Amino acid sequence: MSKVNRVYLLARRPKGMPLQEDFLLETRELRSIEDGEILIKTHYLSVDPYMRGRMNGVKTYVDPFELNEPLTGGVIGEVIESKNERFLIGDMIEGRLDWADYSLSSGKGIRKLENYREVSLTTALGITGMPGLTAYCGLMNIGKPQEGETIVISGAAGAVGSIVGQIAKLKGLKVVGIAGSDEKCRWLKEELGFDAALNYKEESFYQNLKIACPNGVDIYFDNVGGEVSDAVMRRINYKARIPLCGQISMYNAESTPIGPRVGGQLVTKSALMQGFIVSDYSSQFREASAQLISWVKEGKLTYKETVIEGLENAPKAFIGLFKGENIGKQLVKVI
Amino acid sequence: MSKVNRVYLLARRPKGMPLQEDFLLETRELRSIEDGEILIKTHYLSVDPYMRGRMNGVKTYVDPFELNEPLTGGVIGEVIESKNERFLIGDMIEGRLDWADYSLSSGKGIRKLENYREVSLTTALGITGMPGLTAYCGLMNIGKPQEGETIVISGAAGAVGSIVGQIAKLKGLKVVGIAGSDEKCRWLKEELGFDAALNYKEESFYQNLKIACPNGVDIYFDNVGGEVSDAVMRRINYKARIPLCGQISMYNAESTPIGPRVGGQLVTKSALMQGFIVSDYSSQFREASAQLISWVKEGKLTYKETVIEGLENAPKAFIGLFKGENIGKQLVKVI
Known part of the structure; x- marks a missing residue:
């Protein structure tokens, strides 16, 4: 039939x-x-x-x-x-x-x-599938979060970013999300417990970022790239880690995007920038997936x-x- | 007195x-x-x-x-x-x-x-002092050289670059140096044993780079930044490592240098870019220094x-x- x-x-x-x-x-x-x-x-x-x-x-x-x-x-x-x-x-x-x-x-x-x-x-x-594994493996392997550090996340209200921020909170970090609407920022702060959420479309965005990160940025989990990243890169600390998960602001670019070169800042700060795809960490999936499911069951991670x-x-x-x-x-x- | x-x-x-x-x-x-x-x-x-x-x-x-x-x-x-x-x-x-x-x-x-x-x-x-330690520690800790891989070095005829290339040869890599004169390139090839040495001032530089690295670039040890790096970045392999030792082409820039954004390529290739300063690895100096002195004594490393x-x-x-x-x-x- x-x-x-x-x-x-x-x-x-x-x-x-x-x-x-x-x-x-x-x-x-x-x-x-x-x-x-x-x-x-x-x-x-x-x-x-x-x-x-x-x-x-x-x-x-x-x-x-x-x-x-x-x-x-x-x-x-x-x-x-x-x-x-x-x-x-x-x-x-x-x-x-x-x-x-x-x-x-x-x-x-x-x-x-x-x-x-x-x-x-x-x-x-x-949250328990590919985006959750991406968030968990990228944050833990490249970001190497330490209690008390400051993490900034671009695309923070997206599938991956919203999970990264919650895991970072569980690990005791100060979490600052960047998103593109006030509604998203409210969700990050009020429902996910981010310490701060910044709308990058606001004129005062860079000023707000400085205020939200008085001790600089130890981890920048980047889903977006482009001008949002340019702003965050100016605030990174010595030995900052920058997991590059995606560069959504540039996926539709028709020619190579141009911007401030990052080499000087990476040298000055002994900072690490690493691109990844979730399958780089497939050997960790079983353990990571169990952890994510357990956190969701316990109500420690939420999602939309x-x-x-x-x-x-x-x-x-x-x-x-x-x-x-x-x-x-x-x-x-x-x- | x-x-x-x-x-x-x-x-x-x-x-x-x-x-x-x-x-x-x-x-x-x-x-x-x-x-x-x-x-x-x-x-x-x-x-x-x-x-x-x-x-x-x-x-x-x-x-x-x-x-x-x-x-x-x-x-x-x-x-x-x-x-x-x-x-x-x-x-x-x-x-x-x-x-x-x-x-x-x-x-x-x-x-x-x-x-x-x-x-x-x-x-x-x-070679047995700060530049030697910089070369050794940056290459071993960030570059993580594996026999059979291809390394490209910018500023290859400089104090650090010339040592990086020789250590990489000792580790069994294919070594491609980039320098700014034919005289420097001759020195790299004829006296230091580099597999290839390219003059970045030649019009055919990018073409020469492609020919010298038919299997792509696994490690790019960068002392220079700028357009030389733009060319190499286009040839990096999956899981490439890019120790950023210096960015000499940009040290005299009077405003933030602009260039192709690297984020997309780092994501696509799951590649790592890390700035460093030699003092990040001070705990390794004693061992590294002994190794460098011993290689010089044995005639395995030479210098100018x-x-x-x-x-x-x-x-x-x-x-x-x-x-x-x-x-x-x-x-x-x-x-």
């Missing part, structure tokens, strides 16, 4: 900010499953800033998306047919699958969400999700990331 | 490239030594790029030079009077002392050059000195650093 499946393809490589026309929603007939395969019905899909890089035709740490082929990303789904003994019908799973109503999979790279009885399933795409309904709205959700439209994790609810 | 002493003072804070007029050679009467002191006759003094930073009125990792006060730097000298039981007349020493014919010292921070019987004393300001005669020519030697006039370690012979 064949099913009709809607699938988003990359129709065109975006130039600068992605446009709706770069995406094509195609209806395809789904073939029957073969031995060893499972059929997954998509419940939620994740849109993440790093996907912008895959839309360029350049190989980086992940292969680029192919033109006129399905886009893929983090998906939470339900096994609705199975010819694979690892999976039963009804199993809830997480994996990198198509932006589609249904996906066929060999089961490779698919994890069953068995430890999620006491936390919401959707956290598998957020911005949910758009309907597979057809996935491009809108994705484009919104670059306009700062999400607070916390951006999800697309497909079912 | 008082002595006449010539002392160089900082007469004016340089704007951009330092000028002879920024320095004033003053003749002073030397007071008699007091209990606990030694009187040192300067034999050699060292001029080093980092001193340019001290000439600005800004506190960085070392205090700035004061206006109308003596400049100080690495000195090799001879104890000619002593009221300090640690030192005998005739002892050869190394320490941070005045740019002067004579210095008085309490002995604090002064080391006796006792292990130098089989190496030239002047190496205490070069560019020597200018006469204390009066110290500013000329210093200014020459920024014009690339030195090969290897720049010294001023005072006696």
Whole structure:
């Protein structure tokens, strides 16, 4: 019995900010499953800033998306047919699958969400999933937080930044978040317990940053890059650590972005700047994931999700990331 | 019995490239030594790029030079009077002392050059001294060289760069040096055994860099910054390490230098960039110094000195650093 499946393809490589026309929603007939395969019905899909890089035709740490082929990303789904003994019908799973109503999979790279009885399933795409692991591993391995230090986080109201700040609070740091709206700043301060939250769009931003960090900046967890980072870099302390998680302000740049050179400041401050991708730390995932789930259960970490309904709205959700439209994790609810 | 002493003072804070007029050679009467002191006759003094930073009125990792006060730097000298039981007349020493014919010292921070019987004393300001320790500690701690990797070194014919390349060869790396003249490049290849040496002033520099590093760049030991670094940064590999030792191309900049932002490339490559100053690794000096002396004795490390005669020519030697006039370690012979 064949099913009709809607699938988003990359129709065109975006130039600068992605446009709706770069995406094509195609209806395809789904073939029957073969031995060893499972059929997954998509419940939620994740849109993440790093996907912008895959839309360029350049190989980086992940292969680029192919033109006129399905886009893929983090998906939470339900096994609705199975010819694979690892999976039963009804199993809830997480994996990198198509932006589609249904996906066929060999089961490779698919994890069953068995430890999620006491936390919401959707956290598998957020605080207990890839963004949570990114926050935890980047902060602990590169940031090396020490009690009493000051950490500044850009993109602080995003999926990763909001978790970094909360973990840093648990570790006894002074936490200063940077975000792009007063609403986001309120959430960081009032609900997540950040010590300060600064709106970078305010004219007094640099002045506010100085006031919020009277002892300078020991860790700068950077999701954003660009002028926000230029401001923070002027305040770093001796032996500062700067985990570079993303540079969302520049993902849509059409030529190499130009800015103040950081070399002089890094030398003067004996400071460390390190880019990373979560998979650099895959050997730590099991332990990190258990820690995150346990903190969520204990109410020590909280989160917010911005949910758009309907597979057809996935491009809108994705484009919104670059306009700062999400607070916390951006999800697309497909079912 | 008082002595006449010539002392160089900082007469004016340089704007951009330092000028002879920024320095004033003053003749002073030397007071008699007091209990606990030694009187040192300067034999050699060292001029080093980092001193340019001290000439600005800004506190960085070392205090700035004061206006109308003596400049100080690495000195090799001879104890000619002593009221300090640690030192005998005739002892050869190394320490941070005045740019002067004579210095008085309490002995604090002064080391006796006792292990130098089989190496030239002047190496205490070069390959077995601060530049050698800088090269060794920066390369080993941040560069973390692995056999078979490719290292690129900017300022490769300078005091530090020329040592970094030789240590990297001893560790089994492919070594590519960047320098500013064909003469320097010849020295690197023919006498120091670099695998390749590139003149950054050649129009085909970037093309030559690509050809010299067919497998990309695993370590970039940077003494220079600016456009040379821009070129190398485009060739770095996944998990590249970039020790930032200095940024000599920018020390005379009168405003913040602007250039391509490095954040995107560091994220894409999970690469690490770390500034340092040799004193970050002072706990390793004893071991590192013994290793360097032993390699020099065994003929495994070689070096070159560019020597200018006469204390009066110290500013000329210093200014020459920024014009690339030195090969290897720049010294001023005072006696």
